[in-house]
Amino acid sequence: MPHSKQIITVLFLFAVSFSLTAQKTDRALPVDPNIKTGKLRNGLRYYIRKNAEPKNRAELRLVVNAGSVLETDKQVGLAHFVEHMAFNGTQHFRKNELVNFLERSGVNFGADLNASTSFDETIYELQVPTDSPMVYKQAMQILEDWSHGISFEPVEIDKERGVIIEEWRLGRGADARLRDKYFPVLFKGSQYAKRLPIGTRANIDTAHYNMLTSFYKDWYRPDLQAVIVVGDVDVEETERMIREHFEKIPAAVNPKKRTRYTIPSHVETRTAILTDAEQPYNVIQVYYMQPEAPVVKTDLQYRSGIVRDLFNQMMSSRLDEISQKPEAPFLFGNSSYGSFIGDKDAFSLIAVAKKGKDIMASIQTLLTENERVRQYGFVQTELDRAVKNTLSRMESLYNERDKTKSAELVQELIGNFLKEEAIPGIAYEYELYQKYLPTVTLAEVNSLVGKWLKTTDRSVVITAPEKEKPALPTQSAVTALLNKPAGKLKPYTDKVSSGPFLPAEPVAGKITGEKKYGNIGTTEWILSNGARVILKPTQFKNDDIQFSAISWGGTSLYSDEDAINAANAAAVASIGGIGNMDIQALQKALTGKNFYVGPSLSPTMQGLNGTSNVKDFESALQLMHGYFVAPRKDPQMYSVMLQQLTVSLENKDKDPGSVFSDSVGYIMSSYHPRRKPFTTADLHRMNLDRSFEIYKERFSNGGQFLFTFVGNFNTDSIRPLIEKYIASLPASAQKDMWRDVGIRYPKGQIEKTIYKGKESKASVRLYFTGTTTYDEMDELQLGQLCKALAIRLREVLREDAGGVYGVGVNGGISREPATEYSISVTFGCAPENVDKLVALVKEEIRKTKQEGIEQNTIDKVIAEQTRALENSLKENSYWRYMLEQQFFRNNDPGKILSGAQRIQQLTVDRTKALANKFFDGQNVAKIVLLPGKN
Structure with missing residues (x-):
C-alpha cells in the first residue's frame, strides 16, 4: 500500500487540478435574453419581459427594498401602514378612486390588486388587461403614484387605523402568542426580533402622521425601487412608459443608509420550550444557522445549489419513510438546508411529535438519520431517484417555457432585484441540469451534513399544548441530547420493488x-x-x-x-x-x-x-x-x-x-x-x-x-x-344513485353564540337559506349578486366604518339531495362591534331589496367576471370541470361558450328581484364566536 503521505499528496494534486479545470470551465450565468433590464439615472431599476400567457394581461410590480426591519422604535408597524395607505389616495387618485378605477377595468381587488409587507421588502401587485391602452397607461400611473405620490390625508390615516387593527386582531391566537415569546430567543440581538411587520396595536392606534410620512420619505426612493412588467406587452413601448413615469422622480439627497441587518452568531444553544392552551400540536424546530450561501453567479455555483437540493430530497424521503411506520415518534419529520432570514441560511430539523413524551425521541430520530448519512452516506439508488425526480420536474418546466404564466415568471425578477438571484432563464437552467445532474457523486452529497451540524449558532424551539407541559423536556436535557455522541449506527437499507404495479395486464375493451x-x-x-x-x-x-x-x-x-x-x-x-x-x-x-x-x-x-x-x-x-x-x-x-x-x-x-x-x-x-x-x-x-x-x-x-x-x-x-x-374496467348493468339522508338547513331565525378563545376577537357568520327550483341563470346571477354585495360591504364595513379587515359573501344553489340555496356573510371584528356591523350588513341587504345594486358596482362585477372568463376559457382545468358537469348532468355542453353573454345580463332590476327572492328573511342564522368567559 502507498504511504499515507503519498495518498494525501495525490488527493491534493487532484483537488488543485479539479480547481484549475473548474476555473477554466466555469462560466458567469447570463441574463435571460427575453428579459429587458435597465437602470434610470435616479437609481430605479426595471425589468420587462414579453410573455403571452395569459393573453392580453400583464403582471406589474413595484418592489421596494425596504420593510419593517428599517423602522425606528416609534415607527413599529408603519412600513405595513404605508402599504395600506397606498390604496387610500394618491396624487392622481383621490381616496378610493384607485380601487374603483381598477375594479371597473376588470381587476379583482385582493386577487389581481394587492400588496404585502415583510421584514425586508414591500411589494405592490397589479394584474391588468393590456388590450385596453388606457387601462395599461393608468396602471403605470398607479405604480408611479405608489412610488412617490401617496397622499397620507390625516382623515384617511385615522380611518385606516381600524382596518389595520382588525388585520392585527385576525392574526392573534396561539401561533402569535408563541411567536411573541420565541422570536426574541431565536433572533436575539437582531432587529428581526422586534420588527414583526404587523406591528403593535398600540403603535397602530397612536402613531403620529409624521412618523408615517417620515418612513415613506426615507425609504420609498428610486434607488431602493424596481418596476417589473411581465406579460403580453410591447417591450419597447413599456420601457418608454417606465422612463416617462419614473425618470422624472428626483434621486434622494443624502439618503439614509439601507442597513443590512444580521443575525449575530452565538456559541450557546438557544432554547425556547413553550406551551399554550390553544396550541394543537407538539412542534419541534432545530436550526443550525449557516452563513448565507454566496449569490449564485456562475455555472458551478448553480451546480452547488443542485447538490444541496438533491440532499434535501433524499433526506426528506428517508424521514417520510420513517413517518409512515406506526412506531415513529413523529407524524411528520423534515431535515433540509435553505435560506433563513437576514444574512443567514439554516440547516433545519422540523418535526411534529405525536405526544409531548415523544419530543425527545423525535429529536433523537432526526439526529440519528442525519448522523447515519454522515457515517455511511446515502446509497446510489437514493441518488438515482432524486436525480430522476429533479430532471423530470425541470423537463416539465422546460416543456412549458412558452406557456408559463406571467405571475410565475415575475417572482424570479423580484429575487434578482432584492437578492441578486440569477435569471438565466429556464432554457439555460435546463441545460445546466442536464449537464450537471449526471456528474453529481454520492461523495459530495454525503459530505454536506458534516458541514452543517455543529454546536454553535444552534437554536431550538419547542411549542406544545398546555396539557403536555409535564411531559416536556428541560432546556438542559435538549442541549445534552444535541451534544450526545451518536455512536456507531447501522447503514440504511433501501428496499426497492421491481416490476409493474398492476398485478395483471388489462384485457382491452372497445x-x-x-x-x-x-x-x-x-x-x-x-x-x-x-x-x-x-x-x-x-x-x-x-x-x-x-x-x-x-x-x-x-x-x-x-x-x-x-x-x-x-x-x-x-x-x-x-x-x-x-x-x-x-x-x-x-x-x-x-x-x-x-x-x-x-x-x-x-x-x-x-x-x-x-x-x-x-x-x-x-x-x-x-x-x-x-x-x-x-x-x-x-x-x-x-x-x-x-x-x-x-x-x-x-x-x-x-x-x-x-x-x-x-x-x-x-x-x-x-x-x-x-x-x-x-x-x-x-x-x-x-x-x-x-x-x-x-x-x-x-x-x-x-x-x-x-x-x-x-x-x-x-x-x-x-x-x-x-x-x-378504461374499457377494460369491470362493469354491471346496475347504475347507482345517491340516497337522501335528510340533511337540511335549519328553519326560522337562529342565533347561536360560541364562547371560546383567549383573544379579544369575534368571528361572525350570517346565513340566509331556503328552498328553490334550480335555474342555471339564477345560480350564475346569485353568484354575481354575492360578488356585488361583497364590494358594497367592503366599502361600508371596511372603508367607511373601519370595523373589519375583510368581508366575504358567498352563495350558491345545491341540487342534491334537495334544491336549496345558501348565502353566507362572514367577517372578523372586535367583540364589541358585532351587533353594529351585523346591523350594517342587514341595512345594506334591505337597501338592495328596495333599490337593487347600483349600476357602478354591477359594472365592476361584469368587468371582473368577463376578464376572469377570458382566462378560464384557456385553462385545461376549467374545461375539464365544465365538460364533466355538463355531460354528467346531461345538459347542453355548448352553453359553455355562452358564458360571456350570460354574464352581461345582470341589471339593477335583476339584482333587486334576486335580493327579494334569496333574502326573503324566512331562514336566517347568526352564529358568532366570542372569547371564552373564563
Whole structure:
C-alpha cells in the first residue's frame, strides 16, 4: 500500500487540478435574453419581459427594498401602514378612486390588486388587461403614484387605523402568542426580533402622521425601487412608459443608509420550550444557522445549489419513510438546508411529535438519520431517484417555457432585484441540469451534513399544548441530547420493488359509439363496458392533461352508523398502495414520473381526479385503473392514519377556530348526526376492513363512470389507451344513485353564540337559506349578486366604518339531495362591534331589496367576471370541470361558450328581484364566536 503521505499528496494534486479545470470551465450565468433590464439615472431599476400567457394581461410590480426591519422604535408597524395607505389616495387618485378605477377595468381587488409587507421588502401587485391602452397607461400611473405620490390625508390615516387593527386582531391566537415569546430567543440581538411587520396595536392606534410620512420619505426612493412588467406587452413601448413615469422622480439627497441587518452568531444553544392552551400540536424546530450561501453567479455555483437540493430530497424521503411506520415518534419529520432570514441560511430539523413524551425521541430520530448519512452516506439508488425526480420536474418546466404564466415568471425578477438571484432563464437552467445532474457523486452529497451540524449558532424551539407541559423536556436535557455522541449506527437499507404495479395486464375493451361536438372541439365515446368518455384536445399547455372520473352514489348509500367508514374509504385506498406494492414501494416505483391520481368519496358521488404530463400519461391511466381493480389494504398505514387522526383530534377542542367551524357545520345541518363534530371517542367506530369493503363497492362498477380528459393529446393516439385501461374496467348493468339522508338547513331565525378563545376577537357568520327550483341563470346571477354585495360591504364595513379587515359573501344553489340555496356573510371584528356591523350588513341587504345594486358596482362585477372568463376559457382545468358537469348532468355542453353573454345580463332590476327572492328573511342564522368567559 502507498504511504499515507503519498495518498494525501495525490488527493491534493487532484483537488488543485479539479480547481484549475473548474476555473477554466466555469462560466458567469447570463441574463435571460427575453428579459429587458435597465437602470434610470435616479437609481430605479426595471425589468420587462414579453410573455403571452395569459393573453392580453400583464403582471406589474413595484418592489421596494425596504420593510419593517428599517423602522425606528416609534415607527413599529408603519412600513405595513404605508402599504395600506397606498390604496387610500394618491396624487392622481383621490381616496378610493384607485380601487374603483381598477375594479371597473376588470381587476379583482385582493386577487389581481394587492400588496404585502415583510421584514425586508414591500411589494405592490397589479394584474391588468393590456388590450385596453388606457387601462395599461393608468396602471403605470398607479405604480408611479405608489412610488412617490401617496397622499397620507390625516382623515384617511385615522380611518385606516381600524382596518389595520382588525388585520392585527385576525392574526392573534396561539401561533402569535408563541411567536411573541420565541422570536426574541431565536433572533436575539437582531432587529428581526422586534420588527414583526404587523406591528403593535398600540403603535397602530397612536402613531403620529409624521412618523408615517417620515418612513415613506426615507425609504420609498428610486434607488431602493424596481418596476417589473411581465406579460403580453410591447417591450419597447413599456420601457418608454417606465422612463416617462419614473425618470422624472428626483434621486434622494443624502439618503439614509439601507442597513443590512444580521443575525449575530452565538456559541450557546438557544432554547425556547413553550406551551399554550390553544396550541394543537407538539412542534419541534432545530436550526443550525449557516452563513448565507454566496449569490449564485456562475455555472458551478448553480451546480452547488443542485447538490444541496438533491440532499434535501433524499433526506426528506428517508424521514417520510420513517413517518409512515406506526412506531415513529413523529407524524411528520423534515431535515433540509435553505435560506433563513437576514444574512443567514439554516440547516433545519422540523418535526411534529405525536405526544409531548415523544419530543425527545423525535429529536433523537432526526439526529440519528442525519448522523447515519454522515457515517455511511446515502446509497446510489437514493441518488438515482432524486436525480430522476429533479430532471423530470425541470423537463416539465422546460416543456412549458412558452406557456408559463406571467405571475410565475415575475417572482424570479423580484429575487434578482432584492437578492441578486440569477435569471438565466429556464432554457439555460435546463441545460445546466442536464449537464450537471449526471456528474453529481454520492461523495459530495454525503459530505454536506458534516458541514452543517455543529454546536454553535444552534437554536431550538419547542411549542406544545398546555396539557403536555409535564411531559416536556428541560432546556438542559435538549442541549445534552444535541451534544450526545451518536455512536456507531447501522447503514440504511433501501428496499426497492421491481416490476409493474398492476398485478395483471388489462384485457382491452372497445369503443362502441362516438359523437362529435364540433363547436366545442369535444368528442364523446361510449365504451363496451358502458362507461362514457369525454375528450377535448387543447394546446393551452404543452405538457398537461387534466382528467377525472365521476359517478353517483357516495357515502349517502351507507347508514349513519357506517358513514364514518364510508367517509374514510378513499383515504384508506390512497395510503394502501396498489396490487402487491405498498405505498413506499409505489412511490419509489413512480420515481421520475410527473402525474397525480387520487380517489374521493363525497356524500352523493365517488370519483378520481388527476393530472399528468404527456410522457407519463399511460402510467397515470395505469394507476387510475389500479384504483378500480387492485386497491390495496395496509394495516400498518391504517395504524399510522389512526395515530394522525388521534393527534389532530386530541387538542381540537382547544382551538377556537376548529370549535367554531365544527359548530357551524353541525348547526347548519339541523344537527344531523353525519355533521356532528368528530372526536377521539368516535375513532373506535372506524374499521379498516369495512372502509376497504366500501371503497371496493363504490369503485366496482367502472361502467357507470363518466371519464373526462382535457389537454395536450391526440384523440387517435389516446384511443388504444382508453380501450386498454378504461374499457377494460369491470362493469354491471346496475347504475347507482345517491340516497337522501335528510340533511337540511335549519328553519326560522337562529342565533347561536360560541364562547371560546383567549383573544379579544369575534368571528361572525350570517346565513340566509331556503328552498328553490334550480335555474342555471339564477345560480350564475346569485353568484354575481354575492360578488356585488361583497364590494358594497367592503366599502361600508371596511372603508367607511373601519370595523373589519375583510368581508366575504358567498352563495350558491345545491341540487342534491334537495334544491336549496345558501348565502353566507362572514367577517372578523372586535367583540364589541358585532351587533353594529351585523346591523350594517342587514341595512345594506334591505337597501338592495328596495333599490337593487347600483349600476357602478354591477359594472365592476361584469368587468371582473368577463376578464376572469377570458382566462378560464384557456385553462385545461376549467374545461375539464365544465365538460364533466355538463355531460354528467346531461345538459347542453355548448352553453359553455355562452358564458360571456350570460354574464352581461345582470341589471339593477335583476339584482333587486334576486335580493327579494334569496333574502326573503324566512331562514336566517347568526352564529358568532366570542372569547371564552373564563
